[in-house]
Amino acid sequence: MAEAIQKKLQSELEKYQQLQKDVSKSMSARQKLEAQLTENNIVKEELGLLDSQNTVYKLIGPVLVKQDLDEAKATVSKRLEYINGEIQRYETLLKEMERKSEQHREVLSSLQQEYQRAQGQAVGKV
């Protein structure tokens, strides 16, 4: 009886740990996205400071490709939107994972209690 509970406890614990890892991964991804967000914002502002006389280049691999200023501005804006969308997605994902981990935590605690009770009984029996 106690052993069964112990096994259950173990499996639950593993699941919980997995969940935690996922949560942390999503968190780091989200932080990266946030950094990109700020960067793109700065780029947008600086592009605004330039005029069409300056040539704008984009680095694609080892090549600097000439870009039109307006095109560049549009591209950057699109990228910004994309980044925002990604962040939202990650937000919801994180919340979901948080909820699940909460559930797992509860299950774990109840299992632990059961286990302790079972142990106590076993000791009593012996």
Place this chain on the structure above:
Amino acid sequence: MASLHDQMAATGKVKLSKDMPQGVERLKEEHRKVVKDCRSQIEHWKKVENDYESLQDRLRTLPDKLSYDIMVPFGPLAFMPGKLVHTNELTVLLGDNWFAKCSAKQADALVEHRKKHVKNTLDDLQKVMKNFQNRADFTDDLEKLTGDTGDFADIREEVINEEEVTKGKPRLALKPNSKPKQEYLLELEEDKEKKEGDEERTTGVLSEEELWARLDELERQEELQDERYRLDSTDTNGEDTTSSSEEEKEADGGSDVQVNGHQKENGWVPSSITSQMNGTNGSHPEDEEEEDCNEEAGNGLPTIYFSHTAEFKKVRINTGKNTTLKFSERNEQKAQAKRKKKSGKSNGHSPHESYKITSPADIYRVFVDLVNGEPIPRKSILKSRSRENSVCSDTSESSTADFEERRAAFGRSWSHDDATHSDTSDGITEEESPTGTSPRTNGRFEAFTGTVIEKDPLPCSIPHLTIAPPALPTIPERKLEEVGPEAPQEPPKRMSKFKATRLHQK
């Protein structure tokens, strides 16, 4: 702080003395970590800013010459002499793999723009650091406060009867409104228009109401705190010093002075010396607290108990007879103070001779001159009043003023540890001492009752009624409790005396 104190008091001292340092340590650790992080980040960003500054300098000087002779880095380990040309043409990295060709001046503008960002970040970091620094300092202070170190002393004033504070003011907001709390919410969340609208609409109306509500809350909190503290600091069982319990007790004691006196007598013997208390005497514990607690160091803080010797009187009971209610608390205090002084003065003398004194009138009754074997009460400094009774002197202004004075005097004398005598109390003690010797020689209560009883024959009492008014009849009542033999005679006398007084006064 108070709330923390509160929690500490509530959860028990022993446990906390171990937990608190750990908790505080941990808290301080966390604070320090955050502050360190902030510091390192601030350093980093400062470096960045410096780099940008030097870059700007370079940008300004660069277009001065058409070309520069420089040592060009050639791989990781070598340099080569070379020339720097097109000094005004710069390719600037804008971020995220975007480049732009610009002149030095335009680059300068870009750099300026970036520096602004850096400055913002720096400011934020500074704020965070200051915030956490303050928190760390606060925990330090807290630790000092809760430990015995530092110059902090907790000054507490136990207020028992909170109800009377807001006499007569309408308590409009007594309901558990969220309005006061809403106010704080409003300060924080200023962008929530709905709440703002609420505030704007109702500020004029709410301000007073919420003030009263806040006052009430604070009073309640204080009461709770006081209760908890009292429960902690004294070792009484079932002690309850809230006003409701006092009232209850008074109501139970009812209109019978006798009963009250009886209870008091039981209470006096242990209470004046030790800190054991009778559950029935609610005011005694409070007195004891006030007297004893100055030495108490158990709370981890030197605590000064401050007591207002202001009035207890809540209800003026206009009676001709025997209702005591609020007045008896003061009586007890006065009597106790008197007792304390007496015990201070005559060290060998046992302090628990309860003379059943509940008012100054009693004093004059008790300490009488023995003239020709007949006790003559001394001239009372009390103003004679038709209704004046030791029991219900609440009814008269001047008598209460007198009592106030005396009580204040007593209060003062007992809130310091040594008896500092005020004038009125001096007068009284002076009176005590000469006549006091005769009772004191006996050293036992019973013997003293003998003298008192001697003075109480019916015919004697009547002529002195104007001086020491109808309180006289009550003495035999009290002595009744202690001296058995007198019992049968007294009750009939008492009745007649009351009648006599009434008749006499009319």
